[in-house]
Amino acid sequence: MSSENKKFKVLVTHPEVSQEGIDLLSHQCEVIICQAAPPVLAEILEKSKGVDALLWGNNKPLSAAVLDAAGPQLKAISTMSAGIDYVDVAEVKRRKIPLGHAPIVMNNAVADTAVGLLLAAARRFHEGRLKIETDNWESGHRNWMLGQDVRDSVVGFFGFGGIAQSVAKRLSGFDIDSVLYTTRRRVSEDIEKEYNAKKVDFDTMLSQSDFVIIASPLTKETAGIFNATAFGKMKKTAVLVNIARGGIVNQQDLYEALKTNQIFAAGLDVMTPEPLPSNDPLLSLPNVVLLPHLGSATQRTRADMSATAAHNVLRGLAGEPMVSPAY
Numbered sequence: 001m002s003s004e005n006k007k008f009k010v011l012v013t014h015p016e017v018s019q020e021g022i023d024l025l026s027h028q029c030e031v032i033i034c035q036a037a038p039p040v041l042a043e044i045l046e047k048s049k050g051v052d053a054l055l056w057g058n059n060k061p062l063s064a065a066v067l068d069a070a071g072p073q074l075k076a077i078s079t080m081s082a083g084i085d086y087v088d089v090a091e092v093k094r095r096k097i098p099l100g101h102a103p104i105v106m107n108n109a110v111a112d113t114a115v116g117l118l119l120a121a122a123r124r125f126h127e128g129r130l131k132i133e134t135d136n137w138e139s140g141h142r143n144w145m146l147g148q149d150v151r152d153s154v155v156g157f158f159g160f161g162g163i164a165q166s167v168a169k170r171l172s173g174f175d176i177d178s179v180l181y182t183t184r185r186r187v188s189e190d191i192e193k194e195y196n197a198k199k200v201d202f203d204t205m206l207s208q209s210d211f212v213i214i215a216s217p218l219t220k221e222t223a224g225i226f227n228a229t230a231f232g233k234m235k236k237t238a239v240l241v242n243i244a245r246g247g248i249v250n251q252q253d254l255y256e257a258l259k260t261n262q263i264f265a266a267g268l269d270v271m272t273p274e275p276l277p278s279n280d281p282l283l284s285l286p287n288v289v290l291l292p293h294l295g296s297a298t299q300r301t302r303a304d305m306s307a308t309a310a311h312n313v314l315r316g317l318a319g320e321p322m323v324s325p326a327y
């Protein structure tokens with residue numbers, strides 16, 4: 001099909017969106033791709049003008065300004081992420097524009113990252129490396145650098161959706177004792193049975209878990225919920241893992257809790273701000289393992305995310321339900 005015959009224009013807001021999604025769109029649409037990486041809002045606003053759909057390939061705020069710049073013919077939007085905290089969902093809804101996102105395809109990659117962080121934090125990998133770097137390898141001591149066992153542990157999840165369940169599946173291979181989870185809605189009995197999981201309130205999950213894994217969206221209700229009070233309820237031996245959003249944690253309070261050994265360690269793939277400046281106090285702590293938001297960063301996962309987003313856009317343009325609707 002030549003571009004004149006293509007009915008719809010789609011703007012892809014990042015030049016590094018994997019080719020899989022671009023190819024899918026190109027069969028049926030005229031595809032415009034932003035050139036700036038990292039993305040620049042001015043370019044997005046300019047190129048949005050008159051498009052029928054947006055494949056939002058970055059996590060810049062998707063606000064009313066963008067929707068206004070695009071114009072009233074805008075028929076579909078998809079992000080390429082699971083979390084959509086940077087989207088003004090109320091505004092998109094008000095304009096009755098279908099919005100898609102790309103969860104599920106990233107469950108395995110993010111769960112792998114979570115397990116990696118959990119083991120690294122529990123077994124003090126970062127601190128161990130620092131000991132070598134500073135010539136402090138104390139080979140003569142039996143009880144040096146002891147960590148926390150994963151076997152027989154109680155693993156608590158804050159949020160128990162697809163990513164959390166993929167973590168639970170992996171951890172069942174580590175012979176954990178059981179899973180506690182805190183969510184608004186209970187998951188099915190089958191899922192509870194599969195992971196030996198029980199829904200409990202936030203305080204119970206905090207106080208009874210050996211590992212606490214944050215796997216929930218960032219919302220008004222979850223913002224900063226992991227604060228000094230929450231850390232005060234956790235076991236001194238507990239390990240915190242965050243693969244969701246940095247804003248769910250009060251980072252200053254977490255710093256204090258780790259510094260004063262109120263909790264044992266933390267493994268964070270997400271933080272505030274991102275990128276975290278190299279002089280942030282968190283980097284001075286031996287008991288925190290930090291990753292620069294690598295949860296879904298595998299080639300296959302990114303390709304699957306772009307394909308999901310493209311399918312969402314194509315469905316939205318066809319007036320059909322999206323494969324992964326965000327609401």
Ligand SMILES: O=CC(=O)O
Nearest residue numbers: 080081082083296
């Ligand atoms: O953080 C990544 C995502 O929400 O996809």
